[in-house]
Amino acid sequence: MSNKSMSNKSNLATKLSYFVAVFLVLFSIFALLAWRTLQQVRVQGPLYDEIMLGNELIADVLPPPQFIIEPYLLTLQLSEQSEPTEITRLIEKGNELRINYENGQEKWKRVLARDTMGDLMTVTSYRAAMEFFRLRDDEFIPAVRAGERDLAKRLLAQMGQRYEAHRYAIDEVWKLAAQRNLANEAKADALVSSKLSALAFLALAIIFLVIVMAWFARRAAATLSQRVELVSEVADRVAHGDLSTEVPSTTDNDETGRLLGAIGGMTQNLRSLVTRVKQASVELMSTATEFAATSRQQESTVQGFGASTNQIAAAVKQIAATSQELLATMEGLNAVSGQTADLAEQGQSGLSSLDSTMDRLAQTANAMSARLAAIREEAAEITGVVTTISKVADQTNLLSINAAIEAEKAGEQGLGFLVLAREIRRLADQTAVATLDIEQMVKQMQSAVSAGVMEIDRFAEEVRSGVGTVDRVGGQFGQIISQVRTLSERFDTVNHGMRSQAHGARQIGEAMGQLMDGARQTSVSLREFNGATESLRDAVTVLKQEIAKFNLGS
Amino acid sequence: MLALAFRAGNAALAIAARSIVEVLPRVALRTPTLAPPAVIGLLPYRGTLTPVVDLCILIAGRPAAAELGTRIIVVRIQNASESRMVGLQAEDVSELIEYGPTTPGLRNTEHAWLGDHLTQVAGLPQLVDPAELLPEALTALFLAKAEA
Numbered sequence: 001m002s003n004k005s006m007s008n009k010s011n012l013a014t015k016l017s018y019f020v021a022v023f024l025v026l027f028s029i030f031a032l033l034a035w036r037t038l039q040q041v042r043v044q045g046p047l048y049d050e051i052m053l054g055n056e057l058i059a060d061v062l063p064p065p066q067f068i069i070e071p072y073l074l075t076l077q078l079s080e081q082s083e084p085t086e087i088t089r090l091i092e093k094g095n096e097l098r099i100n101y102e103n104g105q106e107k108w109k110r111v112l113a114r115d116t117m118g119d120l121m122t123v124t125s126y127r128a129a130m131e132f133f134r135l136r137d138d139e140f141i142p143a144v145r146a147g148e149r150d151l152a153k154r155l156l157a158q159m160g161q162r163y164e165a166h167r168y169a170i171d172e173v174w175k176l177a178a179q180r181n182l183a184n185e186a187k188a189d190a191l192v193s194s195k196l197s198a199l200a201f202l203a204l205a206i207i208f209l210v211i212v213m214a215w216f217a218r219r220a221a222a223t224l225s226q227r228v229e230l231v232s233e234v235a236d237r238v239a240h241g242d243l244s245t246e247v248p249s250t251t252d253n254d255e256t257g258r259l260l261g262a263i264g265g266m267t268q269n270l271r272s273l274v275t276r277v278k279q280a281s282v283e284l285m286s287t288a289t290e291f292a293a294t295s296r297q298q299e300s301t302v303q304g305f306g307a308s309t310n311q312i313a314a315a316v317k318q319i320a321a322t323s324q325e326l327l328a329t330m331e332g333l334n335a336v337s338g339q340t341a342d343l344a345e346q347g348q349s350g351l352s353s354l355d356s357t358m359d360r361l362a363q364t365a366n367a368m369s370a371r372l373a374a375i376r377e378e379a380a381e382i383t384g385v386v387t388t389i390s391k392v393a394d395q396t397n398l399l400s401i402n403a404a405i406e407a408e409k410a411g412e413q414g415l416g417f418l419v420l421a422r423e424i425r426r427l428a429d430q431t432a433v434a435t436l437d438i439e440q441m442v443k444q445m446q447s448a449v450s451a452g453v454m455e456i457d458r459f460a461e462e463v464r465s466g467v468g469t470v471d472r473v474g475g476q477f478g479q480i481i482s483q484v485r486t487l488s489e490r491f492d493t494v495n496h497g498m499r500s501q502a503h504g505a506r507q508i509g510e511a512m513g514q515l516m517d518g519a520r521q522t523s524v525s526l527r528e529f530n531g532a533t534e535s536l537r538d539a540v541t542v543l544k545q546e547i548a549k550f551n552l553g554s
Numbered sequence: 555m556l557a558l559a560f561r562a563g564n565a566a567l568a569i570a571a572r573s574i575v576e577v578l579p580r581v582a583l584r585t586p587t588l589a590p591p592a593v594i595g596l597l598p599y600r601g602t603l604t605p606v607v608d609l610c611i612l613i614a615g616r617p618a619a620a621e622l623g624t625r626i627i628v629v630r631i632q633n634a635s636e637s638r639m640v641g642l643q644a645e646d647v648s649e650l651i652e653y654g655p656t657t658p659g660l661r662n663t664e665h666a667w668l669g670d671h672l673t674q675v676a677g678l679p680q681l682v683d684p685a686e687l688l689p690e691a692l693t694a695l696f697l698a699k700a701e702a
Contacts, residue, residue: 314615321616394579394622397648401558401577404650408556408571418556425650 016221020214024207031203038192038199065100066108066121067170068129072163075136078144079152091141098133117176125169132162227256234263241549243271274550281543288537295533299526306519313512320505327498334491341484347455348477366460372453379446386439393431400425557651557672558627559679560644563614566679567644568651568672573684575628575639577647580620590692597626597641604628605696606641607688618645629684636697642684651675 039045063070074094081087105126112118135158143152230248237245247264403421407414556571583595583606592612596603606626610618618624625647630639656670659680667686671678688696 318616390622398577398579398625401648401650404556405558405571405574405577422650429648 016214016217020210023210027203027206027210031199034199035196038196065097066104066125068097068101068132068163068166071097071101071132071136072159075140075156075159078140079149079156081144082147087144094136101129101133117173117180120169120176121173125166125173128162128166128169132159132166135159135162224256227260231256231259231263234267238267238270242551243267243274244551271552274547275552278544278547278552281540281547285537285540285544288533288540291533292530292537295526295529299523299530302519302522302526306516306523309512309516309519313509313516316505316509316512320502320509323498323502323505327495327502330491330495330498334488334495337484337488337491341481341488343451344477344481344484348474348481369453369456369460372449372456376446376449376453379442379449382438382442383446386435386442390432390435390439393428393435396428397425397432400428555653557653557679557681558647559649559651559675559677560609560625560627560647562609562612562618562644563616565613566677567609567682568679569627569629569682569684571650573629575630578626578628578641580618580622580624580626580643590695592692593695594643599628599639599641602639604639604641606643607692608643609687610643610645612689618643621645623648627684631685631688631693631696633693633697638696640684640688640696642687649675651679656681 071094074090074097078087078090078094081090105122109122112121135155140152140155140159143155234245234247245267247260247267400421404418404425407418407421410417557568558571558574558577559566559568561567578597578599581597583597586593586596586605592607593605594608594611594617595606597606598604608618610616623646624643626641626643627647628639628641630637632638651672651674653672653674657673659668659671659678662668667682669681669683671680
């Protein structure tokens with residue numbers, strides 16, 4: 001850009017210089033031509049000399065019409081001539097010359113001033129010439145025609161006197177005209193030389209003026225191009241992002257001054273704009289960072305929430321399992337109560353038949369009670385034995401497993417031992433199963449015996465207290481049955497409650513699962529938000545980089 | 555080939571007899587301080603303290619039932635440099651299975667330790683490699699403890 005302005009500047013200056021040079025050349029040609037023309041047309045110049053030479057030649061060759069030498073010579077010839085045809089020709093020629101003379105006199109009378117020379121030419125010489133022509137026409141020519149030679153000779157002498165007088169006047173005129181010409185030539189010479197010098201002075205003045213003008217024009221062009229170069233340099237720097245340039249202010253109110261002012265204002269506005277954008281990008285950056293921090297915090301919170309939900313779900317699962325177990329227990333309890341009710345009904349039905357055989361029963365009840373007590377003791381003993389057996393069976397099972405494992409590790413050598421171990425294990429398993437059965441049976445027996453003992457004891461008591469109470473006992477049995485039934489119903493209610501509790505726990509578990517899904521989704525959304533914040537930060541970083549290209553100076 | 559069948563929650567599993575050190579009865583253990591929930595105690599065994607992991611907690615999320623069938627299977631785990639015995643508490647540890655070729659079931663990439671099924675017995679127990687059974691965190695913990 002600066003190169004271009006330089007070339008523009010030089011172009012301007014060169015153009016100006018060319019213009020001045022062309023002007024100078026043209027002016028020089030004009031001056032030369034003027035000088036040469038003057039030189040040519042001036043008195044005693046080449047052209048003038050040539051014209052004068054032509055005039056002189058004509059004057060030398062032709063007989064002068066205003067000098068009557070030729071008519072005089074014709075009269076001399078006439079005086080000698082005797083041939084009539086020749087005489088007529090000479091007379092006619094003389095007439096022609098006279099007309100020429102008179103025409104010339106007419107012209108000179110108009111042209112010449114009434115001074116000495118004019119008088120000599122138009123009065124003195126004319127009077128003598130007219131006298132001569134009168135003598136010739138009126139007296140001489142008739143005499144010649146008549147052939148009177150003597151008279152003609154006398155008239156010729158008279159005419160010679162007139163001719164002499166005319167010649168004298170013409171000579172005077174010639175002298176005066178020559179003198180006057182010389183004076184005029186000198187005057188013209190002086191005039192021309194004076195004009196030439198004036199012209200030269202004028203040319204010099206014009207050249208000086210042109211040079212001064214050129215200098216002023218060059219200075220103005222230099223100032224203009226300097227300003228334009230400055231402006232273009234500032235614009236160039238602004239275009240490259242350097243806004244730190246201070247545009248020099250100028251007091252000039254011309255176009256370039258205003259341009260400088262406008263560029264300065266533009267740069268300042270741009271600078272303030274870029275500064276504001278820079279501040280805004282910094283604020284945007286901090287906002288984006290806050291965004292990212294907040295979302296990260298939220299993400300960790302959501303993760304914590306997810307973990308808590310997980311724990312709650314596990315706890316709910318445990319609750320569900322526990323309630324399931326409780327339900328199973330309740331069902332068992334229900335069955336037992338049903339059995340109790342059945343037993344009570346059996347007791348009630350037996351009560352009516354007991355009425356007659358009460359006494360016998362009362363007797364046998366004691367015996368039975370004693371036997372049942374014995375059975376209970378034995379059952380307790382059996383239970384102890386069974387527990388021991390089952391423990392032993394368990395130990396045996398464990399031993400056989402370890403033995404089998406060792407045998408397996410021993411490979412080929414352990415095969416026989418493996419079979420043995422397997423047999424032992426089978427025995428132990430059978431024992432365990434058997435003990436389990438026994439245990440069950442004993443337990444049932446024990447409960448039955450206990451119940452029987454109690455019933456029998458009470459029954460015996462009742463029997464002993466009298467037949468009258470049998471009905472009441474029967475009623476009590478009925479109450480017991482109904483109570484057991486209501487108990488059974490309550491069990492049903494509890495059972496139902498348990499079931500709904502288990503169901504509720506399962507629903508809570510599902511809800512927890514949904515909650516966890518929600519937390520996971522929230523986490524994903526937060527991660528997406530994080531990504532968006534990252535891209536925002538990236539965008540702000542790019543903006544900052546772009547802004548950083550602008551140099552704002554200090 | 556012989557494998558020891560057991561249950562952990564609902565999962566019917568089996569470990570090859572060759573990779574078992576010994577099967578021990580269930581004993582009351584003191585819960586170790588600040589240990590992962592699946593580690594239920596340290597068992598003095600053959601002169602060392604062997605960590606015991608409850609597979610029911612690990613797999614089913616609940617402790618094993620307090621029954622005679624609940625036992626501790628002692629296995630050996632190892633990495634490149636260290637090896638250590640670990641007790642695995644499971645339920646119904648009472649049956650040894652003679653098995654032939656195994657059949658692949660579902661391949662769960664998240665739980666690659668669940669191996670092929672044993673089709674010879676009811677319940678189709680899955681064969682488990684004790685070396686891969688435990689999570690890496692527990693393996694690292696046990697082997698780091700052994701180094702210390």
